[in-house]
Amino acid sequence: MRYPDIELEISVSDSTIDLIKEGIDIGIRFGDLIEEGMVAKPLTPPAPDALFASPEYIKEFGEPKTPEQLENHKLIQYRFGASNQLAPLILNKDGNSIRVEMRSAVIVNDTDLCVDAALAGLGIGRIISNLVNDHLESGSLMPILRPYWNEISGLYIYFSQNSQKAKRVRVLIDFLLEKINKSEELPNTTNL
Numbered sequence: 001m002r003y004p005d006i007e008l009e010i011s012v013s014d015s016t017i018d019l020i021k022e023g024i025d026i027g028i029r030f031g032d033l034i035e036e037g038m039v040a041k042p043l044t045p046p047a048p049d050a051l052f053a054s055p056e057y058i059k060e061f062g063e064p065k066t067p068e069q070l071e072n073h074k075l076i077q078y079r080f081g082a083s084n085q086l087a088p089l090i091l092n093k094d095g096n097s098i099r100v101e102m103r104s105a106v107i108v109n110d111t112d113l114c115v116d117a118a119l120a121g122l123g124i125g126r127i128i129s130n131l132v133n134d135h136l137e138s139g140s141l142m143p144i145l146r147p148y149w150n151e152i153s154g155l156y157i158y159f160s161q162n163s164q165k166a167k168r169v170r171v172l173i174d175f176l177l178e179k180i181n182k183s184e185e186l187p188n189t190t191n192l
Helices: 055-061 067-072 111-119 133-138 161-165 167-184
Strands: 026-030 038-042 047-053 074-078 089-093 096-100 103-108 125-128 150-152 155-160
Touching (some): 026 167, 047 055, 067 089, 067 096, 074 125, 103 111, 111 125, 155 161, 155 167
Antiparallel strands (some): 026 155, 038 155, 089 096
């Protein structure tokens, strides 16, 4: 173990956290929109927001071939816990972002539940492609409207400009960036 004396405390929330006010050293979230006095560094590249369904669902209800055909289907919808808002379904059509309204099959606030519901054939699921690539490759889930998938901002690590002076923060940032850079082949971004 490289850093045996470092003790991590991890808290998961989909709400926006004021790191300084909450006494938190580092946050990870989608996108680089941050408050003044903060620094954001990319951990992952952008990824497609995948639409998918089980082969059983497609056999029973058919496969939509255009965004307009989605109105005949039900979405496994995601609700943000902190804001209580439903995640909008945004597709990319001819280089333009379009918002698509669908009836909900079920509403969840957990990504694993979204995948499980799709595997069970409850509706069309939607989540960042990295979380379902194994299912798409195995055929347990089928991609829906792949040419229309919208790209979602990657994950960013963010922290106070002043916190990078603390050795524990510096070590964790370097470690995360090193691991991500190796696995995602991003350019070296450790020069903060």
